[in-house]
Amino acid sequence: MIIQLNSTISSTAKMALNEKLAQYGYSHNEVTTQFGNYIIGVGKKSFDIREIGRMEGIKDIHRVSDAYKLVSKKWKVEDTQIDFGDFKIGTGHFSIMAGPCSIESEEQIISAIEHLKANNIRIMRGGVYKPRSSPYSFRGLGMDGLKMFSSLCKENDIKIITEVMMVEQIDEMINYIDIFQVGARNSQNFNLLDALGEVDKPVLLKRGISGTIDELLQGAEYIFSHGNEKIMLCERGIRSYEMAYRNTMDINAIAMLKEKTHLPVIADPSHGIGLRKFVEPIALASIMGGADGVIMEVHHVPEKAFSDGQQTLNYQEAARTYDRMRKTFELRESF
Amino acid sequence: MIIQLNSTISSTAKMALNEKLAQYGYSHNEVTTQFGNYIIGVGKKSFDIREIGRMEGIKDIHRVSDAYKLVSKKWKVEDTQIDFGDFKIGTGHFSIMAGPCSIESEEQIISAIEHLKANNIRIMRGGVYKPRSSPYSFRGLGMDGLKMFSSLCKENDIKIITEVMMVEQIDEMINYIDIFQVGARNSQNFNLLDALGEVDKPVLLKRGISGTIDELLQGAEYIFSHGNEKIMLCERGIRSYEMAYRNTMDINAIAMLKEKTHLPVIADPSHGIGLRKFVEPIALASIMGGADGVIMEVHHVPEKAFSDGQQTLNYQEAARTYDRMRKTFELRESF
C-alpha cells in the first residue's frame, strides 16, 4: 500500500496514520524523495483503505500488492519523465545515448562528440570504471578519464552517462556525470542501490545477467525508497542456452515493464545481441516493443575499440540506425 | 560443399564427379527436389573447387562450411519465396497467418473465415491434432475436423496451415492442407522431417522449446535434403528462467536467421510471449527484427477458446494489430 502524504502534513497527523497502520498490523516505511513523501505499508489484513484516505494530511492511497511498490504503475497516473531542462527522457520522447564502451583518449571523446552533435544526440555514454571478468584486463581510465570526459562534454552541452561500481565512487563522480549507470553485475548490489537513492541524479539500472523482471523492479525500489525517483530501467539481454550471440535480448521484458512500471525503459541492443551487424534490427525491434530510448556503442574505429568492438557501430552505420530508430519511434507513436 | 547440377547432366558426368569427390575424401549425398539437383559433399581436405566447377554438367559450386548446407544463404543468391499462385510468402511480401489455436466447430471456422476475409488475410491456422502435456486433455478434432476446416476454406479461397504430429498423418492430411506445421515438440523428430521432405507441400518448422538456431537450421536441412525446398522457419519463443511470460521471444534469432538462411522466417508472437495484451508489441518487434510474416492466434471469443485463450486476440484487437503490422512492414521495407 502506498500512501502519498501532503507536504504540509503535521507530525500529529503522521502519528495518527502510523497508529492506524499498526492497528491493522501493517509495517510502515517512510520515504522522502526529491518529489514527494510516502508511507509504504506492508501487511496482510484487508480493510477499506478509504478509511486512511480520509485522514488528515493524506494526498492519496493505493493498494499495490506487488513486491515492488513505489516503482509500480498502480499508484502513479503519469509515467515518469526525467527532465534535463531542454530535453526529457520518458514517455513521448525518444532518447538516444551513444558513445564508446570505454573512454580511451581526448581525441576519441572529441570525435564522438562531433558525431553526436551532427546527429542531434544529447547524451554520451562511455565507461571509465569497467567491470572486467579478468583482473589482468584494462579496467578503465578512472577519475582522470572522467574529468577529461566531463570537461569536453560540458563545453559541448552533451550529458554524460557512465557506470558507477561502488559506493565510494559516487561522491567523487557526482560532479562530473549526469546519469549514473548501474551495470548488470551490480544489479543486486543493494548497498550501491541504497547509496544511489540518496543522491539527486538520474540512475539507469541494468537488468542482471539473468535477473528477472521482478528483481529489476525491486532493485529500482531500493533506489526510489531511499529518496531518488529519477530512475530508468535498462534491458540489455539475458543469459540463455543460445550461444549464437553474446546475450539474448528479451523484448518481452520491455513490453511487460512498460505495463508494470511508470519508469522509462531503455534498450541496450549492443549488449543485447553483441554482434555489430544485428544491432540495428534489435534496436528497431526494441522500439516497437515499447522502449523509451536506446543506449548503444559507437566508435570512430570499432575494430580498435577497447574491449567490446564486436558490438560497436562506426559513425556511418550509427547515423543510419539513429535515423531508422527515429522513424520507427514516430510510427509507433502514431499508433 | 554444395554442387548444383544441370538437369541434363549425364550419368557419365555424374560418375566423374563422384570419383573426383572420392579422390579428395569427400562423401557425396545426392539430393533431388522439386526445383533442382544437388550433390552435398562433406569432407575436410581443402582444394580449388573451381576444378569441379569446370566439370561437365555442373551448374555451380559453393563452399558451405556450416553444419547445415542447403538451407544456408551461402550458395543461393535469391531468398526463397513460397508461391501460392496469387500470393507469395517470403522476401518482399508480408504474410499473416491467423486463426484459432484449435478447430472447434463449423460456426467457429465460418466466423474466423469472415474475419480473415475482412482483413485480407489468405492463410488460416487451426489445429486438429494438438500436442498436449496431459493425456487427459482434449487432443483436437482430428481428420473430421480437418475435412470440415478444409471444405470451408476451399470455398472461400483461404489456405490452411495445421500441425502434423506423426508420419502416418501426412498421407491422410495432405489433400486437406496447404502448409504442414511442425510444432516445437517435434522440431527434432527426424523421421517426421524426413517424411515431410518427400512431399511437395510447404512446411513451417518451429524452433524447439529450447532449440538452438543451428538445430533449427539442421532440422530444415532434413526436409530439404529429402527433396522439399518449400520450407519456412518459425521463431516461437524459447524456454528461459524468466517466468513472467510463457516463453521468451528471441528476436535475436529472427535477425540472425535472416542472415544465415535463404528461407522465409515467420514469427509467432502468440506463443512467443503467451499473454494477449503483449502480442501486438511483440509482433511489431518481430517485423523490425526481420520477420517475413507472423502467425497468430485469434478467436471470436478468446475467453472460451480451447486450451490457449490467454494468448489469443479477439477480432477487433487482431484487426488493429494487422494494420499496425502492415505499416511496420512497410516502414521496414522503405529502409
Add this chain to the structure above:
Amino acid sequence: MIIQLNSTISSTAKMALNEKLAQYGYSHNEVTTQFGNYIIGVGKKSFDIREIGRMEGIKDIHRVSDAYKLVSKKWKVEDTQIDFGDFKIGTGHFSIMAGPCSIESEEQIISAIEHLKANNIRIMRGGVYKPRSSPYSFRGLGMDGLKMFSSLCKENDIKIITEVMMVEQIDEMINYIDIFQVGARNSQNFNLLDALGEVDKPVLLKRGISGTIDELLQGAEYIFSHGNEKIMLCERGIRSYEMAYRNTMDINAIAMLKEKTHLPVIADPSHGIGLRKFVEPIALASIMGGADGVIMEVHHVPEKAFSDGQQTLNYQEAARTYDRMRKTFELRESF
C-alpha cells in the same frame, strides 16, 4: 482422482460409478493395464471420496491433484519394480545398463558382452536408430544391426535396451528388444508415447532436453494411461547456459522424482556431463541423489566409438566405476 477397480467389477457397478462421477461433474477415463483397472476422474468439485470408495467393485480411491495421476506416488503404496525374472529394476535393487552409444559390428557386441558378463551386468545399451542433428551423419545400423545385437545377447542371457524413434518401429523391434528407450528429443512425441502404452515391454523415458519434471511425469502418464505400467524415468542432464559441459546433470530432479513418483529413476551420467573423466563422480552423485540405476556408455576403444566417444569409458575405467557405484549404493541403502 484415481479409482482402482476390482477385476471382477460388474458392468452395472461400473455404470453406477460413472454416473456418480458425472453427477459431480468429473470426467472419467478408463485405463486398463497389465496389472490393473483404473478410472481417472478429473474435475474440480470437492466431495467426500469415501462415498465412492464404498461403492461395489471399487478396490481403492485416492485424490491426486497433480497434473499426472497414475505415475504419482500418492495412490500407490509400493514403488514400482520391473521384473525380468531373475533380476529386477527398482527399489532395493541397483541396476546398471552399459554399452556403446551405437551398435557398430559383431565384434563390438561380442566384446561388450564379455565385458558386461565379467562385471555381472545384465542389461546392454546400444543404439541402432540414432537421432542425429545433421541428416548427413550416420543414423545407425537399423534392423539388421538390431537382429545381430539381439541374437548375440540372447545367447548370453543379456537384456537389450535401445532407442525407438517412431511408432512404425515398435512392431518391428518388439521381438528383438527388452526395454524400449525414448530419447530426450522424443520426450514429448505423444503419439509415440501412446503407442508404447499399448505394448507389454518396459519403457525407459528420458527427460526432454529442457523438459521439466512435470512434463516428464506427464509423458510417463501417457504411457501408463494407455496400458503399460512398466516405465522407468531417466535424468540425462538439461540444457543450461553453462557451456563447460555438454549438459547440466540435474541431481535435484532425481531426488525430487523419487518423492513424486513410484517409478524407478535411472541416471545417465554419460550424457549428463558428456565428458569421460567426470562420468564416474556424476554417476556416484546420482546414486546418492536417489537413483535406482545408471545407464552409461562404454566401448572397447572409446576414441573410435561412433558419435559419442567423448563421454564413453573404456572397459577398465568402467569396471572401476561399476565397483564404486555398487559400494555407493550399498552405503546409501544402509542409511
Add this chain to the structure above:
Amino acid sequence: MIIQLNSTISSTAKMALNEKLAQYGYSHNEVTTQFGNYIIGVGKKSFDIREIGRMEGIKDIHRVSDAYKLVSKKWKVEDTQIDFGDFKIGTGHFSIMAGPCSIESEEQIISAIEHLKANNIRIMRGGVYKPRSSPYSFRGLGMDGLKMFSSLCKENDIKIITEVMMVEQIDEMINYIDIFQVGARNSQNFNLLDALGEVDKPVLLKRGISGTIDELLQGAEYIFSHGNEKIMLCERGIRSYEMAYRNTMDINAIAMLKEKTHLPVIADPSHGIGLRKFVEPIALASIMGGADGVIMEVHHVPEKAFSDGQQTLNYQEAARTYDRMRKTFELRESF
C-alpha cells in the same frame, strides 16, 4: 604464464626478468601474497619458457593458458588447504559449516553452538548483513549482531563464516569473523574481490546466480592476484528454467572445479535445492561429486527462521545428515 619467484630475488634479477618478458611482448603483473611472490605474464608469443626458468631468482615457471592463472591447478602441485591451527579445510579433510540463515538473537546462537559442539562441527555460519530482494525486508542485525555472534563463538572455540557485502564492511568485520563469505549476487563485485585480496583472512566465494565456472575462477583470481591465497569456491545452485526447486544444484561444476583448480570446493545444498527434505540427498551427492565440504542451514525451529526456513534443517535432521555426509566422504576417500 606463472613465474614463481624466490623470496630472496634481487631487484636486478627482477628487472632482468621484466626485460625478458617485455622482449617477448608479455605484460607482467607482480603478485605478492601471504605465501609467495609471482609474476603473471600475459602474452601470445610462444617461446621456450625454460629460458626464463633458468634465470636468477626464479623458483619455477608454468604455462597457464586459461583466462584464470593463479587459481589454476596447472602450476601448483598440491591442492590448497586452509589452516585453522587445529583443523584444516581442503583436500583430505571434510568440512562442515552449519548454522542459521540469519543471526537473530543470543539464545539462537547459544542453541546453535551447543548443536555444533555436540556434532563436532568447528565452523558456524550466520548472516548479519543479508542481501534481500526487497528493500522492505529485514536486512540483518549488522555489527551489533556480529559482535554478539563473535564473542559467543570465541568462548566456545567455534569459527565464524558470514557474508560481507561491501568494501567498507571489511575493516569493521575483520576482527569478528574467521571467514568472509561473498554471496552469489556479489560474485562479480570486482571492487569487493579486490579488497578481499588485501586481507589475510579466508574467503568463501559463491558462484553467481547464473555464473559460469570460468567467471567463478576469474573472480577467485581477483582475490588471489591482490594478495590473498586463502580462497574457497562454493557451488550453490544455478538459475535454470526448472521451477520445481529454488535453484538447480550443479554437481557437474563441483566435479569440474576439482579438476581445474587447487582451491577447496564447498557445496551449499540448502540453496542448491532450497527444499528442506532434499538437502540431505543433495549434500551426499555433492560429496560424491568431489566437494571438500558442505555449508548448510540449520535452526532450532526452522519454521520460525528468518527468511529462509524452507531450506533449513532442524537439529535432529541435521545430525543425521552430518553422520551420513561423513560416511559418504569416508567411502569416497577410500576409492
